[in-house]
Amino acid sequence: MKKCLLVTRHKSLVTVFKMRFRNPEKRKNDFKEVSLGLTERQAVKEAGRCLQCKKPHCVAGCPVEIDIPKFISFVKEKDYLGGLRKIREFNMLPAICGRVCPQENQCQGQCILGKKKRPVSIGALERFVADYELTSEKTEIPEIIPPNGHKAAVIGSGPAGLTVAADLAKLGYDITVFEALHEPGGVLTYGIPEFRLPKKIIRKEIEFVKNLGVKIVLNWVVGRTQTVEELFKDGFKAMFIGVGAGSPKYLGIPGENLNNVYFASEFLTRVNLMKAHKFPVYDTPVKKARSVAVIGGGNVAMDSARTALRLGAEKVYIVYRRTEHELPSRHEEVENAKEEGIEFLFLSNPKEIIGDDKAYVKELRCDKMVLCEPDASGRRRPECSGEEFTLDVDQVIMAIGQTSNPILVRSIGGLNLWGEGYIKVDHDGRTNLKGIFAGGDITTGAATVISAMGAGKRAARAIDDYIMGRTVGAIHELPLQ
Amino acid sequence: MFKILHKKSLAPMVDEMVIDAPYVARHARAGNFVVLRLHEKGERIPLTIADSDYNNGTITLLFQKVGKTTNELGLTKQGDSIKDIAGPLGHPTPIKKYGHCVLVGGGIGTATLFPILKSLKDADNKTTVILGARTKELLVWEDRFRGYSDELVITTDDGSSGRKGLVTEALKEAIERVSVEIVITVGPIRMMKAVSELTKPYNVKTIVSLNPIMVEGTGMCGACRVNIGTKTRFACIDGPEFDGHEVNFQELENRLNFYKKEEEQSYNLFLRKTKRKVTSNETVM
Ligand SMILES: Cc1cc2nc3c(=O)[nH]c(=O)nc-3n(C[C@H](O)[C@H](O)[C@H](O)COP(=O)(O)OP(=O)(O)OC[C@H]3O[C@@H](n4cnc5c(N)ncnc54)[C@H](O)[C@@H]3O)c2cc1C
Ligand SMILES: Cc1cc2nc3c(=O)[nH]c(=O)nc-3n(C[C@H](O)[C@H](O)[C@H](O)COP(=O)(O)OP(=O)(O)OC[C@H]3O[C@@H](n4cnc5c(N)ncnc54)[C@H](O)[C@@H]3O)c2cc1C
Numbered sequence: 067m068k069k070c071l072l073v074t075r076h077k078s079l080v081t082v083f084k085m086r087f088r089n090p091e092k093r094k095n096d097f098k099e100v101s102l103g104l105t106e107r108q109a110v111k112e113a114g115r116c117l118q119c120k121k122p123h124c125v126a127g128c129p130v131e132i133d134i135p136k137f138i139s140f141v142k143e144k145d146y147l148g149g150l151r152k153i154r155e156f157n158m159l160p161a162i163c164g165r166v167c168p169q170e171n172q173c174q175g176q177c178i179l180g181k182k183k184r185p186v187s188i189g190a191l192e193r194f195v196a197d198y199e200l201t202s203e204k205t206e207i208p209e210i211i212p213p214n215g216h217k218a219a220v221i222g223s224g225p226a227g228l229t230v231a232a233d234l235a236k237l238g239y240d241i242t243v244f245e246a247l248h249e250p251g252g253v254l255t256y257g258i259p260e261f262r263l264p265k266k267i268i269r270k271e272i273e274f275v276k277n278l279g280v281k282i283v284l285n286w287v288v289g290r291t292q293t294v295e296e297l298f299k300d301g302f303k304a305m306f307i308g309v310g311a312g313s314p315k316y317l318g319i320p321g322e323n324l325n326n327v328y329f330a331s332e333f334l335t336r337v338n339l340m341k342a343h344k345f346p347v348y349d350t351p352v353k354k355a356r357s358v359a360v361i362g363g364g365n366v367a368m369d370s371a372r373t374a375l376r377l378g379a380e381k382v383y384i385v386y387r388r389t390e391h392e393l394p395s396r397h398e399e400v401e402n403a404k405e406e407g408i409e410f411l412f413l414s415n416p417k418e419i420i421g422d423d424k425a426y427v428k429e430l431r432c433d434k435m436v437l438c439e440p441d442a443s444g445r446r447r448p449e450c451s452g453e454e455f456t457l458d459v460d461q462v463i464m465a466i467g468q469t470s471n472p473i474l475v476r477s478i479g480g481l482n483l484w485g486e487g488y489i490k491v492d493h494d495g496r497t498n499l500k501g502i503f504a505g506g507d508i509t510t511g512a513a514t515v516i517s518a519m520g521a522g523k524r525a526a527r528a529i530d531d532y533i534m535g536r537t538v539g540a541i542h543e544l545p546l547q
Numbered sequence: 548m549f550k551i552l553h554k555k556s557l558a559p560m561v562d563e564m565v566i567d568a569p570y571v572a573r574h575a576r577a578g579n580f581v582v583l584r585l586h587e588k589g590e591r592i593p594l595t596i597a598d599s600d601y602n603n604g605t606i607t608l609l610f611q612k613v614g615k616t617t618n619e620l621g622l623t624k625q626g627d628s629i630k631d632i633a634g635p636l637g638h639p640t641p642i643k644k645y646g647h648c649v650l651v652g653g654g655i656g657t658a659t660l661f662p663i664l665k666s667l668k669d670a671d672n673k674t675t676v677i678l679g680a681r682t683k684e685l686l687v688w689e690d691r692f693r694g695y696s697d698e699l700v701i702t703t704d705d706g707s708s709g710r711k712g713l714v715t716e717a718l719k720e721a722i723e724r725v726s727v728e729i730v731i732t733v734g735p736i737r738m739m740k741a742v743s744e745l746t747k748p749y750n751v752k753t754i755v756s757l758n759p760i761m762v763e764g765t766g767m768c769g770a771c772r773v774n775i776g777t778k779t780r781f782a783c784i785d786g787p788e789f790d791g792h793e794v795n796f797q798e799l800e801n802r803l804n805f806y807k808k809e810e811e812q813s814y815n816l817f818l819r820k821t822k823r824k825v826t827s828n829e830t831v832m
């Protein structure tokens with residue numbers, strides 16, 4: 067399974083469609099968006115390549131099963147808003163997904179054209195129609211839905227929560243989303259940088275969800291400001307937990323608490339949520355460094371590295387213990403990072419951060435690794451080669467993964483959990499507790515925007531069934547994806 | 548938006564304000580804090596809930612003006628609003644009947660101690676409170692403390708109130724005089740460190756309330772990490788109170804100084820903008 071994924075990914079390295087990107091030398095100095103998307107002509111031409119398959123594989127690759135050939139046919143006819151309307155039947159956040167989905171592993175990875183040549187650039191087309199609405203000012207106003215008189219609560223305003231909220235609002239539910247931070251959006255807002263996903267795009271898509279009648283309450287830490295029991299007492303018939311997996315993991319190597327060692331979550335939150343790159347106009351600072359080592363190989367690592375570069379670092383390394391083929395990040399971001407001059411150190415495993423006499427980072431010591439023979443699971447594990455090397459850096463950013471957000475989960479007694487505090491759910495997001503549903507990163511561990519949205523969609527249906535009394539809420543033990 | 552209902556100055560550089568925040572007030576427990584952001588461009592800063600009123604839905608915050616945000620907060624007036632307040636956050640202090648408890652507060656840290664004292668008293672404990680300050684006029688809430696302590700000792704550096712000397716001297720006497728079950732201390736790092744070092748040989752359980760720099764305060768960034776018995780813990784969700792005998796105070800102090808340069812820059816810009824005289828920004832604790 068893992069192996070085939072790698073093959074498709076690898077193939078897409080050579081067959082990815084060239085969108086327009088800003089010049090790396092210019093863009094690496096600011097936070098403006100890197101990818102410019104498709105022109106109208108490119109979009110129509112790309113849409114024309116789609117074979118309109120009767121049994122479209124691409125749809126099976128999309129976690130929310132957008133009717134891809136249909137929306138593409140609208141683009142071909144130049145009815146862009148028609149295309150957008152079609153997408154929105156399945157996905158409320160198209161401008162976001164078009165930008166951040168790992169398409170090479172999802173819709174595009176399955177496109178039939180990809181077998182021989184280049185797959186249709188589905189993500190870019192999705193982004194194109196969503197952006198078309200933004201620039202043409204012809205905003206689609208959703209029709210007002212007659213209320214059905216039932217209240218449901220959504221905890222967390224990330225992609226999972228927003229999807230549940232939108233889907234239930236469309237069915238006439240009175241929905242309130244509670245968000246702990248002072249801005250909605252979850253990782254989209256505090257994690258993914260402006261140069262990849264502009265905040266105004268997020269705001270616009272959240273506005274659309276609000277226009278469906280969804281209320282969003284900020285600064286509301288459920289479990290603290292109000293407990294889940296109190297929410298039920300307030301008349302919420304069911305609730306969806308989408309609190310994400312934002313809590314940072316750490317390696318546990320010596321020197322992790324030296325000054326100028328950041329966890330990626332803090333580094334990115336300072337910049338994205340608190341606008342520290344605009345310090346002192348904004349009050350929150352972030353340390354600019356000369357030479358930075360980012361540890362990890364996922365989206366979070368790429369985002370941290372490219373953010374550090376934009377803050378003014380002369381040299382930025384990505385330190386990753388496997389090889390390029392195993393990089394879990396979106397392929398496009400790896401390419402972008404390379405173009406901007408980020409240096410990748412593969413097969414390198416950090417073992418110690420060394421500080422100066424004032425407890426500031428001075429060096430990063432790493433083991434050089436080799437990949438050993440595949441084990442029973444077919445995975446090649448990295449092993450120490452015995453050699454080591456030292457990097458001269460004054461900042462280290464740990465981007466090795468996140469784990470479950472603790473506050474809410476800790477506040478609910480009797481909730482079935484797995485692993486490091488993730489919520490156990492069945493296929494449709496039912497937890498073991500009556501009326502409580504969950505989905506997104508808090509049930510799977512750190513995953514993707516669109517898988518969180520897919521979970522949200524299923525949970526919304528299950529919540530509707532539950533409130534309308536169409537199911538008995540029994541939990542089926544389900545192997546977690 | 549959270550409305551400031553009352554505001555007054557308690558001591559040079561220390562203000563008290565009462566804020567309308569019914570949901571926070573309803574759940575506030577001793578040891579909890581809030582994170583607030585004054586306005587769109589503001590920083591999120593943690594402040595302890597020094598008191599709360601369930602019925603009126605208000606919380607009381609005490610803050611010492613040390614940098615940009617706290618000084619800007621100092622400029623707000625009754626009737627103004629604070630843009631964001633999230634809470635109550637942090638683990639509440641474990642309250643039970645211990646027996647004899649000694650509470651040691653220094654500087655603004657005394658504010659944090661007040662709700663702890665109240666709860667301990669309600670749980671039927673005998674309480675000795677030791678409050679330290681540089682000088683008399685920096686002492687806050689002495690009267691409130693008196694109402695809940697079986698014994699209240701004031702120490703000042705200059706002897707202008709209570710005894711001349713440090714809190715640790717008074718604490719040592721207390722420990723040697725009676726059997727003390729627990730010491731809870733809040734104040735400047737050096738004071739908490741000294742208290743912990745003092746109680747260790749006596750084997751008296753000692754709780755300290757740590758104040759690392761925080762960002763969101765909900766366990767999601769790791770900015771507030773501290774080293775407790777060689778384990779990394781997050782003060783906003785695992786703390787802010789920890790066993791004083793296990794804390795790596797040196798590391799905490801290093802990390803608190805990390806943004807010194809930026810803090811100064813921000814503060815100086817603020818002074819220029821508000822055209823305020825450069826007042827002495829020295830720490831009163
Ligand atoms: C830097 C970074 C880059 C990424 N890049 C990509 C990418 O390019 N493509 C992709 O597909 N995926 C990417 N991901 C992963 C993706 O963002 C997540 O999988 C997705 O956001 C998960 O959505 P969610 O709704 O489950 O939770 P989140 O987005 O984490 O949202 C959870 C929300 O719940 C709130 N919350 C937590 N506790 C409480 C509480 N007690 N009460 C109220 N609210 C609470 C949080 O504040 C947060 O706003 C990236 C992740 C990061 C960190
Ligand atoms: C859990 C917790 C509870 C707190 N409760 C209170 C309280 O009830 N009353 C109160 O006055 N203060 C309290 N603090 C400290 C308060 O948060 C800081 O004083 C405030 O963030 C400083 O912001 P500033 O912009 O005014 O100053 P800055 O310019 O940011 O900093 C000025 C000086 O304060 C120090 N400092 C910065 N951040 C903190 C911090 N988080 N804690 C301690 N010192 C810091 C810096 O090292 C610097 O020397 C608490 C801190 C924590 C973590």
Ligand code: SF4
Nearest residue numbers: 128163167172173189
């Ligand atoms: S939502 Fe993501 S996976 Fe689905 S079609 Fe759009 S880009 Fe592809």
Ligand code: SF4
Nearest residue numbers: 116117119124177178
């Ligand atoms: S698989 Fe490719 S060609 Fe076929 S419908 Fe989907 S996008 Fe079009």
Ligand code: FES
Nearest residue numbers: 762764768769783
């Ligand atoms: S302040 Fe972010 S984890 Fe504690």
